[in-house]
Amino acid sequence: MVILRTPKGTVDYTPEESALINYILSTTTEVFKTHGAVNIDTPTFEHSSILKNKFGDDQKLVFDLADQGGEEYSLRYDLTVSFARYLAQNKISKIKRYQIGKVFRRDQPVITKGRFREFLQCDFDIAGSYENMLADAEILKIVSECMQNLFQNKKFTISVNHRLIHTAYLESLNVDPTLHSTICSTIDKCHKISEIEMRTEFESKGLQTCQINQILEYTKLSGKDQQFILYLKKLKIYNRDAGKKAIDDLELLQKYCNIFKCTDNIVFDLSLARGLDYYTGIIFEVKINDSDVGSIIGGGRYDNLVRDFVKSQELKVQQVPDINLSKTQLKKMKKRLAQVKNEDNENFEVPCVGFSLGIARICSILKDSFKVGVSDTKVFVGCFGDRLLEERLVLVSMLWDHNVPAETFYSNLHYKKQAAFALKAGIPIVVSIGADELIDNVVKVSYGNGLEEKATVKRSDLVYFLRNIITRL
Amino acid sequence: MVILRTPKGTVDYTPEESALINYILSTTTEVFKTHGAVNIDTPTFEHSSILKNKFGDDQKLVFDLADQGGEEYSLRYDLTVSFARYLAQNKISKIKRYQIGKVFRRDQPVITKGRFREFLQCDFDIAGSYENMLADAEILKIVSECMQNLFQNKKFTISVNHRLIHTAYLESLNVDPTLHSTICSTIDKCHKISEIEMRTEFESKGLQTCQINQILEYTKLSGKDQQFILYLKKLKIYNRDAGKKAIDDLELLQKYCNIFKCTDNIVFDLSLARGLDYYTGIIFEVKINDSDVGSIIGGGRYDNLVRDFVKSQELKVQQVPDINLSKTQLKKMKKRLAQVKNEDNENFEVPCVGFSLGIARICSILKDSFKVGVSDTKVFVGCFGDRLLEERLVLVSMLWDHNVPAETFYSNLHYKKQAAFALKAGIPIVVSIGADELIDNVVKVSYGNGLEEKATVKRSDLVYFLRNIITRL
Numbered sequence: 001m002v003i004l005r006t007p008k009g010t011v012d013y014t015p016e017e018s019a020l021i022n023y024i025l026s027t028t029t030e031v032f033k034t035h036g037a038v039n040i041d042t043p044t045f046e047h048s049s050i051l052k053n054k055f056g057d058d059q060k061l062v063f064d065l066a067d068q069g070g071e072e073y074s075l076r077y078d079l080t081v082s083f084a085r086y087l088a089q090n091k092i093s094k095i096k097r098y099q100i101g102k103v104f105r106r107d108q109p110v111i112t113k114g115r116f117r118e119f120l121q122c123d124f125d126i127a128g129s130y131e132n133m134l135a136d137a138e139i140l141k142i143v144s145e146c147m148q149n150l151f152q153n154k155k156f157t158i159s160v161n162h163r164l165i166h167t168a169y170l171e172s173l174n175v176d177p178t179l180h181s182t183i184c185s186t187i188d189k190c191h192k193i194s195e196i197e198m199r200t201e202f203e204s205k206g207l208q209t210c211q212i213n214q215i216l217e218y219t220k221l222s223g224k225d226q227q228f229i230l231y232l233k234k235l236k237i238y239n240r241d242a243g244k245k246a247i248d249d250l251e252l253l254q255k256y257c258n259i260f261k262c263t264d265n266i267v268f269d270l271s272l273a274r275g276l277d278y279y280t281g282i283i284f285e286v287k288i289n290d291s292d293v294g295s296i297i298g299g300g301r302y303d304n305l306v307r308d309f310v311k312s313q314e315l316k317v318q319q320v321p322d323i324n325l326s327k328t329q330l331k332k333m334k335k336r337l338a339q340v341k342n343e344d345n346e347n348f349e350v351p352c353v354g355f356s357l358g359i360a361r362i363c364s365i366l367k368d369s370f371k372v373g374v375s376d377t378k379v380f381v382g383c384f385g386d387r388l389l390e391e392r393l394v395l396v397s398m399l400w401d402h403n404v405p406a407e408t409f410y411s412n413l414h415y416k417k418q419a420a421f422a423l424k425a426g427i428p429i430v431v432s433i434g435a436d437e438l439i440d441n442v443v444k445v446s447y448g449n450g451l452e453e454k455a456t457v458k459r460s461d462l463v464y465f466l467r468n469i470i471t472r473l
Numbered sequence: 474m475v476i477l478r479t480p481k482g483t484v485d486y487t488p489e490e491s492a493l494i495n496y497i498l499s500t501t502t503e504v505f506k507t508h509g510a511v512n513i514d515t516p517t518f519e520h521s522s523i524l525k526n527k528f529g530d531d532q533k534l535v536f537d538l539a540d541q542g543g544e545e546y547s548l549r550y551d552l553t554v555s556f557a558r559y560l561a562q563n564k565i566s567k568i569k570r571y572q573i574g575k576v577f578r579r580d581q582p583v584i585t586k587g588r589f590r591e592f593l594q595c596d597f598d599i600a601g602s603y604e605n606m607l608a609d610a611e612i613l614k615i616v617s618e619c620m621q622n623l624f625q626n627k628k629f630t631i632s633v634n635h636r637l638i639h640t641a642y643l644e645s646l647n648v649d650p651t652l653h654s655t656i657c658s659t660i661d662k663c664h665k666i667s668e669i670e671m672r673t674e675f676e677s678k679g680l681q682t683c684q685i686n687q688i689l690e691y692t693k694l695s696g697k698d699q700q701f702i703l704y705l706k707k708l709k710i711y712n713r714d715a716g717k718k719a720i721d722d723l724e725l726l727q728k729y730c731n732i733f734k735c736t737d738n739i740v741f742d743l744s745l746a747r748g749l750d751y752y753t754g755i756i757f758e759v760k761i762n763d764s765d766v767g768s769i770i771g772g773g774r775y776d777n778l779v780r781d782f783v784k785s786q787e788l789k790v791q792q793v794p795d796i797n798l799s800k801t802q803l804k805k806m807k808k809r810l811a812q813v814k815n816e817d818n819e820n821f822e823v824p825c826v827g828f829s830l831g832i833a834r835i836c837s838i839l840k841d842s843f844k845v846g847v848s849d850t851k852v853f854v855g856c857f858g859d860r861l862l863e864e865r866l867v868l869v870s871m872l873w874d875h876n877v878p879a880e881t882f883y884s885n886l887h888y889k890k891q892a893a894f895a896l897k898a899g900i901p902i903v904v905s906i907g908a909d910e911l912i913d914n915v916v917k918v919s920y921g922n923g924l925e926e927k928a929t930v931k932r933s934d935l936v937y938f939l940r941n942i943i944t945r946l
Contacts, residue, residue, distance in 0.1 A: 002785040003520045004562040007546050010518075012559050015511035015570065022512060036850035036880040038488035039495060043591050044517060044575050045483075047476045064539035065548075068579060073480050075517075075538075081887045089477040097488065102517050106541060118516050130883035133860075138883075145873065189790050196900055204606075211901075259866045261874075312475040377509035397614065400507055401734075407509040410603035410611075 004024050009109030009117025023151060023370075025100060025287040028357060029138075029146045033122050034099040036140065040097050041139060042082040048072040053407030054081050057185035061105045063117075075104035076267055078356065079123040080278070080302065087127055087350050088309035093349075094128035111466050114293055114361040125354025127306070133249055135353050136282050136301060137256030143286060143297055143355060146264040150362065156291040158265050159222075161272035162250055163279045163300070169218050172212045172236065183207070187219055187273035217384045219271035228268050229254060253282060254434075281353070284405045299355025306350035372456055373426070378470050380427045381408035382418035384444075386433030391433055396444070402463045404470070406431075420453055429466065445469075482582030488847045493836050497623060498573060498595060504618045505571040505597050508611065513570050515555040518851055520727040521545040527554050529748045530658035534578045535809060536590075548577035551829065552596040553775065555752070560600055560823050561782035564668055567601035567823075585765055587834040592697075598827025600779070606722055608622075609755050609774060609826050612730030616759060616828060617735040623835060631738050632695075634745035636752045636773070640714030642691050646684045646686075646711065652671025656680070660692055660726055660746035692744040701729060701741050726755060751775040754826070761838055769835050772828025779823035846899070851943050853900045854881035857907030857917075864906055870914070875936045877943070879904075901946055902939060918942075934945035 006012055013021060014200050029039075051062055051074050063075040079099050087095070100122045104212060109117050124142060126135040140158060147156045166187070170180050186201045193201075193214065202212045237243030250268060257263045274283040281301030288296065292371045381396045393407045400407035413421065422430045432448040437443055443462055445455045447469050457465045479485055486494060488800045502512075523533050524547050536548040549555050552572050560568070561941060573595045582590050597615060598806045599608040612629060639660070643653050659674045666674075668689065675685045691787045696704060710716030723741060730736045747756040754774030761769065854869045870877035886894065894904045903919040910916055918928045920942050930938045 001523075002522045002782060002788045003544075004523075004558060004782060005520065006516050006562075007518055007520060008543065010516035012516070012563075013514035015513055015568075016512055018512040021514070030876075033849040034876055035879060036876045038848050039491040040488055041486040041491055041494070043479050043483035043485070045480055045579075045591075047478065047480060050476045050477075052475075065539065066537035066539045068537065070481065085477060089479075095488075102605075104517075118518075134883040141870065141873070163794055250719075256866065259863055260870045309475060309477060313477045359920055375509055375511050376506040393607075393729065397733045400614070400618065403503075403507055405507045405509060408606040 005097055009107070009111070009115075011111065011116065017363060017367070020367060020370065021120065021359055024357075024359055024366070025341065026361055027149050028124075028146045029098060029100075030134060031149060032332060034145075035096065035143055037096045037098045037124060040083075040086065040095075040099055041101065041409055042076075042079070042086055042099070045073045045075050046082055046085065048074045050085050050309075050410065050428065051077060051081060053341060054277055056181050056188075056277045058105070058107075058275055060280060061107050063104045063106050072377040076101075077105060078103050079274075080120055080125070080276075080354065080356070081305070082150070083094055083123070083125060083127075083311055084278075084302070084350075087306045088313065088348075089353075091348065091429065092127070092350070093348070096124075096126050098122065098124045114358070114364050120359040122357040122359055123354060125352055127350050127352040129349065129351055133256055135250040136249075136253055137260055139282070139299065139353050139355060140253070140257055140266065141260040141262045141326055143284070143299075145266060146297070146357065147265070151288065154342060154365075156265055156286055157289055158284055158297075159265055159267050159272045159282045159376050160250070160253070160282060160287050162246035162282050163274075164242040164246035164249075164281070165204050165218075165270060166470075169214070169239040171242065173210060179205060179207075181277050183215070184273040185275045187215070187271065188275040190273075194468070195224040195398065212410055219273075221391045222267055222269040222271065223265055225263070226251075226254060232268075249281065256350055259287045274298065274300055274302055278305045280304055284355070291365060293361050296358050296365070297355050298358075299353070301351070301353040303349070303351040306352065307348065310348045351368075362416060376405045377425070377426070378429050378473070379404055379406040379429045380418065380422040380425075382405060382415070382422075382430055382432040384415060384432055384437075386435060387412070388433060388435075388438075391438060395431065398464070399463070404463060404466055421448065423451060429469060431462070431466075480590070482515065482580070482584070482588075484584065484589065490836060490840070492695075492739040492847045493840060494593065494832055496617060497832055497835055497839070500622050501595055501597075501619045502571060502573075504615055504622060507618075508569065508615055509596060509813060510569045510571045513559065514555075514574065515559055515571055515572070515574065518546045518548050519555055519558065522555060522668055523558050523782075524550060529654050529661075531578070531751045534580050534740075536577045536579050550765050551572075551576050551749075551936060552594055552702065553827065553829070554778070555596070556596070556598060556600075556827075557751075557775070557778040557823075557825065558777045558782055559911055560825075561786065564821065565600070569599050571595065571597045572878065574806065583611055584873070587831070587837050589833060593832040595832055597830075598825055600823050600825040600915075602824055606725040606729055609722075609726055610733055612772065613726070613730055613739065613826060614733040614735045614759070616772075617733075617738060618772070619830065620738070621761060623839070627838075629738055629759055630740055630762055631757055631759050632740050632742040632745045632894075633676070633723070633726070633755060633757045634742055635719035635755050636723075636747075637715040637719035637754070638691075639746060641710040641719060645713060645793045647688055648684060652678060652680075654698075654750050656688070657746040658748045660688070660744065661748040661929045663666075663692055663744050663746075673842060673877065692746075693739055693743065695742040697740055698736070699724075699727060703877050705741075718920070722754065729856070736886065739868075740866055747771065747773055751778045753777055757828070764838060766834050766838055769831050769838070770828050771831075772826070774824070774826040776822070778827065780821065782932070785819045848898070849878045850880050851899070851946070852877055852879040852902045852939060853895040853898075854879060855888070855892065855895075855905040856899040857888060857905055857910075859908060860885070861906060861908075861911070864911060868904065868906065870938070872939070877936060877939055892919065896924060904935070904939075 047064060054196060056078055062077050065073040080367055102118050103121050106119050109115055117384055144160060166184055182205055188368035190198060199212055232247045272283055272285060279300040280303045283300035285295040379399055382393050383392055396406050396408045419430055430451055432444045439457050442456050445457050447453050498674055518538055528550055535550050538546040552574055575591050582588055639657055655678055663671060674683055705720045711720055745756055745758060752773040753776045756773035759770035760770040815833050852872055854865050855939050869881045871877050890892060892903055899922060903924055905917045914932050915929050916932060918930050920926050
């Protein structure tokens with residue numbers, strides 16, 4: 001028995017939705033290319049070991065492939081971890097890239113809220129060692145350009161925070177460092193669950209009431225511009241290494257974003273946590289103001305992900321192969337492996353910063369306000385009187401050969417229905433032939449509002465005539 | 474321990490490869506749109522039941538997802554079955570669509586020969602009831618246009634056959650109909666394995682030597698044009714229903730392809746079988762002449778796939794729900810379900826014809842001869858003397874805001890190295906500022922061959938000046 005449904009939490013994209021998605025992707029990749037980005041693509045699934053311990057409390061949501069007598073694979077949870085694996089594997093120390101692909105989360109889906117088990121992401125990242133906060137500022141500039149180009153007049157907010165601010169106040173509250181990640185996963189939910197639920201979750205993770213109170217106090221702080229930075233500098237956490245680094249970073253970021261003229265929509269928000277384990281510096285999320293669709297862009301800095309891959313790979317190189325070796329041989333090999341380690345890996349650090357666009361959520365915001373043409377067909381080839389099938393085929397074939405998007409009908413369609421069909425399908429031009437037109441070597445063209453403009457055109461002039469109309473559409 | 478490799482039989486696509494893939498996809502989708510096609514997208518995995526018994530002997534190559542406490546899912550083997558499921562599920566009786574996506578086969582990979590476990594496909598299909606062979610001819614016209622636009626001067630061959638020709642001669646040899654599909658799977662390999670291996674495989678599938686001899690004789694027949702059709706009409710199989718239908722179909726196809734001017738590259742080849750179970754009419758494959766990369770396009774007609782989905786779904790509707798019902802209630806419900814069956818499903822037939830482009834194989838043919846620009850960056854912003862970081866940021870930001878693809882450097886880079894960097898990266902224009910330029914409100918522009926042309930441009934004229942150069946590049 002066949003179940004004619006898509007798997008739970010997945011959807012088909014109709015022609016209308018696909019047209020909107022293609023518009024969103026071309027709009028955003030245009031921005032990326034203006035900033036010099038290149039495109040890469042990685043496989044849909046990875047060795048399961050690649051995806052271990054990267055996603056905080058969400059680690060359990062990773063989809064595994066069945067063991068069919070081979071290695072253990074899992075569907076990717078995001079594009080970032082695969083990107084870092086790509087950099088580590090190929091020893092790439094500098095790249096600005098975008099990537100588009102489906103990602104998978106075995107979550108409880110809520111389709112109406114745009115929470116899927118499979119969804120399309122479009123990622124942009126800058127990898128490489130640069131002066132502090134320059135790449136971060138360009139990232140926020142690119143986020144702003146994407147938002148402006150996609151949503152034109154809609155107001156949006158880029159909430160920005162720094163992972164080390166959480167580190168600083170969790171340290172100051174003597175929270176066990178091994179708990180920081182799971183505490184951040186809870187903080188990440190603060191706009192989705194109630195304060196009472198937050199407290200319960202913090203308690204279940206072993207925090208005491210006074211610690212919880214302080215965390216909740218910190219996460220209520222938010223503000224804009226240099227003024228808020230100055231306020232942060234007066235907090236106690238500014239006296240701690242992590243806190244000073246975070247707040248100085250945000251100040252420098254603010255300065256560069258001012259130069260890039262993209263600070264208008266930026267709000268510093270200490271409640272922002274981002275659940276993923278790999279973030280190390282700035283973190284940010286973007287929402288459309290007054291929209292109940294969640295964040296549509298999320299990202300941040302992850303300086304250690306690539307290095308950690310290289311180091312964990314290194315462990316493998318350091319393992320001595322399982323063969324019989326003399327003591328001298330063993331010593332030699334260990335020495336050589338240690339050299340490999342030093343030369344290749346010790347200093348291989350690739351700090352990265354980037355973001356993901358959630359395409360389905362952007363669609364759900366745009367779909368009501370935005371009309372995209374679904375089909376490109378510009379010309380419908382019809383006939384008067386006789387069916388004239390072969391003559392119509394000759395005509396439509398000529399149009400195809402000149403790259404004029406055209407269709408004719410392959411089943412019986414009464415003459416009266418032809419114009420009606422074209423109008424309904426939104427095809428703006430109808431080219432028709434009849435016995436008389438064939439003799440005179442001409443065609444009749446109907447176009448314009450309701451196909452009311454008429455012309456008789458020589459066949460040899462037809463492509464030129466049509467192109468003229470099409471460019472004016 | 475982390476394995477820094479992609480899963481077996483999968484690859485990363487580098488920026489160079491991605492640029493080539495994007496070129497291939499935009500070239501082919503342009504052809505599809507000229508023919509009025511729309512785009513859809515379906516999930517990466519399906520309910521396993523959807524994929525059962527569709528792929529002949531290759532059924533075993535379907536990748537399953539792990540049972541993580543839910544329904545049984547499998548990664549899609551091709552895009553065609555998902556397309557048919559989409560039509561059946563949504564009761565769509567007419568559509569011309571293209572779809573681009575990864576497909577998955579748990580095959581023994583041979584990366585050098587372009588045989589992967591995950592690979593990108595681009596599909597085009599025409600679904601709907603039309604007059605015989607019209608959609609089929611348009612499909613071959615589209616295949617021809619794709620090949621010409623992608624490969625320009627390279628010669629190619631479209632091998633065409635009809636599934637019912639196999640049916641006709643297998644029937645005439647009294648081969649058990651339940652074996653037809655697996656026999657076709659073997660015939661499909663005839664250009665990959667030796668005749669002796671073919672014979673062994675046929676024997677293992679229960680055929681007798683005289684049957685095998687006749688099959689091998691049939692599969693050696695090939696030819697072009699009306700002449701070959703006339704030859705086929707003299708064969709005994711033309712006296713059988715299946716054979717007559719197949720040969721008359723091919724004759725009509727030939728006629729319409731003549732009108733579309735796309736017969737030059739078509740060869741009728743009775744050795745062509747296509748392993749998939751769902752084909753019912755014409756089948757075809759495309760190869761570049763004198764290339765050892767296998768077929769790069771494959772397709773055919775599958776008239777029953779959608780109907781079979783609807784019918785198997787129907788069985789489910791006919792099952793009475795597992796609740797306590799009186800005899801009268803039960804009778805009523807069965808009657809209602811039978812009505813549903815009749816109204817909705819009985820006549821829901823969606824004949825389809827289409828093809829898949831193997832993108833990785835097309836890449837492997839194009840990659841040596843074709844150069845695509847990897848990055849779009851047109852302007853590198855540099856400086857003389859002082860570092861002038863903030864002034865460079867102002868300049869590059871202005872260019873971004875006017876959609877001029879531009880980059881500057883975020884780390885220290887000596888002046889001498891700037892032009893060298895731009896030249897090496899293939900960036901055709903360098904815009905530089907120094908203390909003097911800042912005072913005079915101008916910039917220096919280097920462009921042209923080896924950046925040898927120089928100009929001093931007012932800042933207010935810069936965007937206009939650059940656009941002029943860029944359009945001439």
